[in-house]
Amino acid sequence: MPGFPSPCPTPIVAAATGFILAWTATPTEAQHPPSDIGSRLMAEPAVRQALDAVRANEPEMLREQVRLCEIPAPSFHEQARAAVMKKHFEELGLVNIRVDAVGNVLGERPGRSPRPRVVVASHMDTVFPEGTDLKVKQEGLVYKGPGIGDNCRGLVALLGVIRALGQARVQTEGPITFVANIGEEALGNLAGARHLFDVELKDTVDRFVSIDGSGTGFVHVSVGVRRYRVTVTGPGGHSYFRFGAANPIHALGRAVAHIADFEVPETPRTTFSVGRVNGGTSINSIAYEAWMEVDLRSHDEPSLRALDAKLREAVEAGVREENARWKGKGAVSVAWKELGAHQGGVNPADSPMVQATISVTKALGLPIQIFPATTDSNIPMSRGSPAVTIDGGGDGGGGHALTEFFDSTDSWKGTQRALLLVLALTRP
Ligand SMILES: [Zn+2]
Numbered sequence: 020m021p022g023f024p025s026p027c028p029t030p031i032v033a034a035a036t037g038f039i040l041a042w043t044a045t046p047t048e049a050q051h052p053p054s055d056i057g058s059r060l061m062a063e064p065a066v067r068q069a070l071d072a073v074r075a076n077e078p079e080m081l082r083e084q085v086r087l088c089e090i091p092a093p094s095f096h097e098q099a100r101a102a103v104m105k106k107h108f109e110e111l112g113l114v115n116i117r118v119d120a121v122g123n124v125l126g127e128r129p130g131r132s133p134r135p136r137v138v139v140a141s142h143m144d145t146v147f148p149e150g151t152d153l154k155v156k157q158e159g160l161v162y163k164g165p166g167i168g169d170n171c172r173g174l175v176a177l178l179g180v181i182r183a184l185g186q187a188r189v190q191t192e193g194p195i196t197f198v199a200n201i202g203e204e205a206l207g208n209l210a211g212a213r214h215l216f217d218v219e220l221k222d223t224v225d226r227f228v229s230i231d232g233s234g235t236g237f238v239h240v241s242v243g244v245r246r247y248r249v250t251v252t253g254p255g256g257h258s259y260f261r262f263g264a265a266n267p268i269h270a271l272g273r274a275v276a277h278i279a280d281f282e283v284p285e286t287p288r289t290t291f292s293v294g295r296v297n298g299g300t301s302i303n304s305i306a307y308e309a310w311m312e313v314d315l316r317s318h319d320e321p322s323l324r325a326l327d328a329k330l331r332e333a334v335e336a337g338v339r340e341e342n343a344r345w346k347g348k349g350a351v352s353v354a355w356k357e358l359g360a361h362q363g364g365v366n367p368a369d370s371p372m373v374q375a376t377i378s379v380t381k382a383l384g385l386p387i388q389i390f391p392a393t394t395d396s397n398i399p400m401s402r403g404s405p406a407v408t409i410d411g412g413g414d415g416g417g418g419h420a421l422t423e424f425f426d427s428t429d430s431w432k433g434t435q436r437a438l439l440l441v442l443a444l445t446r447p
Contacts, residue, residue: 055378056375056378056379056443056446057375057378057379057380057381057382057383057439057443058378058382060379060382060439060442060443061382061439065187065188065189065190066187066189066439066442068186068187069183069184069186069187069189069438070183070435070438070439072182072183072186072187073179073180073183073431073434073435073438074431074435076179076182076183076186076431077179077427077430077431077434080175080176080178080179080182080431080434081162081175081427081430083175083178084162084167084171084172084174084175084425085155085157085162085164085167085171086103087100087103087104087171087174087175088153088155088162088164088165088166088167088171089153089154089155089164090103090153091145091147091149091151091153092143092144092145092166093144093145093146093147093148093149093206094144094145094146094201094202094203094204094205094206094207094210095122095144095201095202095206095207095210096144096149097122097143097144097201097202098122100143100174100199101118101122101124101143101199101201104124104143104174104178104199105118105124105126105199107178107181108124108126108181108197108199109126111126111178111181111182111185112185113126113127113128113181113197114126114127114128114129115127119214119215119218119219120214120218120219121201121202121210121211121214122201122211123198123199123200123201123211123214123215123219124143124198124199124200125196125197125198125219125220126181126196126197127194127195127196127197128181128184128191128194128195128196128197129194130190130191130192130193130194130195130445131190131191131192132192132193132447133193133194134193134225134447135192135193135225135226135444135445135446135447136193136194136195136196136220136223136224136225136226137193137194137195137196137225137226137227137228137441137444137445138195138196138198138215138220138224138226138227138228139177139180139195139196139197139198139228139229139230139437139441140177140197140198140199140200140211140212140215140227140228140229140230140395141170141173141174141176141177141198141199141200141229141230141231141411142170142173142199142200142201142202142203142204142207142211142229142231142395143170143174143199143200143201144170144201144202144203144204144207144211145165145166145169145170145204146204146205146206146419147165147166147421151165151421152165152421153165153166155167160426160427160428161424161425161426161427162424162425162427163422163423163424163425164423164424165420165421165423166423167415167423167424167425168232168233168411168413168415168416168418168423168424168425169231169232169233169418169419169423170203170230170231170232170411171425172232172233172410172411172412172413172415172425172430172433173229173230173231173232173411174199175411175434176230176411176412176433176434176437177197177199177230177437179431179434179437179438180197180434180437180438180441181197183434183438184438189442191442191445192445192446192447193225193444193445193446193447194445195441195445196220196224198211198215200212200215200395203231203394203395205246205359208359208360208361209361209395209397209398211395212229212395212396212397212398212399213398215398216398216399216402216404224399224404225405226372226405226406226444227395227396227399227404227405227406227407228406228407228408228409228437228440228441228444229394229395229396229406229407229408229409230408230409230410230411230437231394231395231408231409231410231411232410232411232415232418233410233411233412233413233414233415233425233426233430233433234388234410234411234412234413234414234415234433235380235385235386235388235410235412235432235433235436236388236389236390236409236410237376237380237388237389237407237408237409237410238389238390238391238392238394238396238407238408238409239365239366239367239368239370239372239373239376239389239407240318240363240364240365240366240389240390240391240392241318241363241364241365241391241392241393241394241396241397241400241401241406242288242316242317242318242363242391242392242393242397243316243317243318243319243320243323243361243362243363243364243393243397243401244314244315244316244359244360244361244363244393245314245315245316245323245326245327245357245359245360246312246313246314246315246357246358246359246360247312247313247330247355247356247357247358248310248311248312248355248356248358249271249274249310249311249312249313249334249353249354249355249356250308250309250310250353250354250355250356251267251268251270251271251274251298251308251309251310251337251338251351251352251353252267252307252308252351252352252353252354253265253266253267253270253305253306253307253308253349253350253351253352254307254349255267255300255304255305255306255307255308256304256305256307256349257303257304257305258302258303258304258305259303261305261349262305263345263348263349264305264345264348264349265341265342265344265345265347265348265349265350265351266305266306266341266351267298267306267307267308267309267351268298268299268306268309269341269344270309270337270338270340270341270342270351270353271296271298271309271310271311271337272337273336273337273338273340273341274311274333274334274336274337274338275293275296275311275337276337277332277333277336277337278291278293278313278330278333279293281326281329281333283322283326284322287317287318287319287322288317288318288391289315289316289317289319289322289323289326290314290315290316290317291313291314291315291316291326291330292313292314293311293312293313294311294312294313294314295311295312296309296310296311296312297309297310297311298310305349312358313330315327315330316363316393317363318363318364318365318391319363320362320363320364320401323362323363334353335353338351338352338353361393361397361398361401362397362401363393363397363400363401364397364399364400364401364402364403365400366396366400366405366406366407370405371405372405372406372407372444373407375440375443375444376407376409376440378443379436379439379440379443380436382439383432383435383436383439385432385436392408394408395408396408407440409433409436409437409440410433411430411433411434411437412429412430412431412432412433412434412436412437413425413426413427413428413429413430413433414426414428
């Protein structure tokens with residue numbers, strides 16, 4: 020899950036920042052003491068039984084985590100993995116099971132009442148292209164394989180919740196819609212979650228939980244993103260005979276120099292990076308084309324918009340300066356392509372949903388680790404709807420790399436936390 024340019028939760032380094040951001044932003048928190056929903060739930064016999072079932076099922080769930088991981092699922096090519104998830108939904112007794120127009124797999128568990136409707140989603144897609152060796156290797160409690168944590172752990176935690184609720188015959192107040200969704204990673208641009216909120220479940224989602232990756236932290240600050248490819252073109256030509264023509268690489272270099280000097284707020288945390296540059300054909304040519312890919316992030320939409328405007332000014336200045344330098348001889352021009360955009364948002368620390376997440380996490384004796392990230396919860400959060408993204412348990416690292424690993428020590432606690440949270444949220 021960590022990585023660049025990933026929409027997934029980012030490393031623990033961000034944890035401290037996220038905590039400060041989240042808690043200083045909500046001075047009213049003290050007036051809303053954390054709810055004790057976690058411990059109250061754990062006192063109920065049916066819930067205890069479900070929690071025990073989660074633990075007993077864990078060895079089988081880990082085997083399933085490996086099986087799912089070995090099925091290729093690049094963004095927008097999740098069909099094979101989706102077919103397996105659909106089969107699980109059927110075997111676990113969900114109803115109204117369907118694959119929607121973009122490929123999300125949905126299944127429902129009815130409640131006593133039609134609301135509140137809780138939607139629990141785990142993304143199926145990975146950043147690994149077709150042809151990647153997905154064979155998982157096990158060494159003791161540690162599993163190694165691309166995608167084993169992000170997000171085969173989330174998928175298995177989702178299945179673990181459904182299975183344990185069924186085994187313990189837990190009746191909930193509101194219904195739960197379980198979703199194995201497509202398109203969360205960079206290329207996916209949150210397409211699966213966007214379709215859920217815009218079309219498939221439009222106006223019917225009361226509370227949204229995404230289970231994403233390994234660990235025991237959670238996300239209630241969604242980081243907004245803008246990504247662009249900026250291409251500068253010109254007539255190009257021989258480096259000696261055409262000398263004096265404006266040079267796309269030089270123009271891009273001027274733009275990058277401006278970008279590198281951007282001043283951005285620390286709070287709300289706002290970031291920029293030129294992630295890739297490319298261009299030119301040979302050492303003895305003036306390039307006819309050069310491009311860069313730029314990633315801008317902030318959970319604060321106005322800050323992100325301001326940064327976006329600065330980026331445009333920087334690029335225009337680079338082009339203008341290069342053309343002025345050569346007095347318009349063989350002028351260069353610029354074209355923009357948006358590679359991804361989603362707004363950020365915050366589910367306030369004193370909101371019932373965040374308090375419930377803290378309460379169930381504490382009830383299981385897990386540490387409170389909060390970090391900002393870009394996940395499927397960006398879609399509801401940017402629209403002011405209650406959402407959190409939780410880790411799926413265990414521990415891990417190397418997300419978005421071939422060296423990804425998952426440590427399954429006490430990983431059942433992640434599924435237990437997901438189960439408790441979902442139960443807490445089904446209550447009005
Ligand atoms: Zn992920």
